[in-house]
Structure formats: structure tokens, C-alpha cells
Amino acid sequence: MNKQKLSILQVIKRSGVSKRTGNPWEIHAAQCVLEQDVEGEKQILVGTINMPNHLKDVLAGDYLAEFAFAQSIEGKLEPRIVSLQPFGMPSAKPKPGAGVGASA
Numbered sequence: 447m448n449k450q451k452l453s454i455l456q457v458i459k460r461s462g463v464s465k466r467t468g469n470p471w472e473i474h475a476a477q478c479v480l481e482q483d484v485e486g487e488k489q490i491l492v493g494t495i496n497m498p499n500h501l502k503d504v505l506a507g508d509y510l511a512e513f514a515f516a517q518s519i520e521g522k523l524e525p526r527i528v529s530l531q532p533f534g535m536p537s538a539k540p541k542p543g544a545g546v547g548a549s550a
Contacts, residue, residue: 448512448513449511449513450480450511450513451480451481451482451533452478452481452508452510453479453481454476454477454478454504454508455506457474457475457477457504457506458477458494459502460473460474474499474502475496475497476494476495476496476497477493478492478493478495479491479492480492480493495527496526497527501527501529504530509531509533510532510533511527512527512529512530513525513526513528
């Protein structure tokens, strides 16, 4: 799997009813900016990517996105977001005196 910095600007919901099956559908697409290094040079890409259901409510911001490839309905291989972690956020540090052996 591959990880890249991804800036999500907004997530847009599209929905409708399938003409073929009559079933409702919805897709959440993130408008985003992707920063990547290609042969040592910074490359900026702007576009949309469909969000998995478990990430459809993500807020705008900078993330470290983990990607994997999946097969589309048309049979094409395309990247899919597997997970998002806030980018540049300091990790939580324990309070002084907390932890094993600390008195309450």
C-alpha cells in the first residue's frame, strides 16, 4: 500500500436511483489536492476521488492517505483510499506523572 499527503477541500454527496435496478445509490467524492514525489521532484495533482463509506463524513483538512488498488465497475484498476490519518498533528503525549505506578 502507498501513503501520500492528501488535502481534502470538501466532500460532495451524489445520489440517485438506478434506472436498471430501481435501487437508490449514493457516492461521496472528495475534492482534493495530492502532493507526491516523483523521481525526487514534488508533483501536485488536483482532482476528485471517491470516498469509502467509513470515511464519507471526513472533514476538510490535511491527511496522510493510505491507498490500495481496487477494480472499478468498468473493470479498471483504480486507487482507493483505505485509511486517513491527520497530517502534521502531534501525537498525544501522556501527562507528567501518569502511567504505570502513578498514584491517584
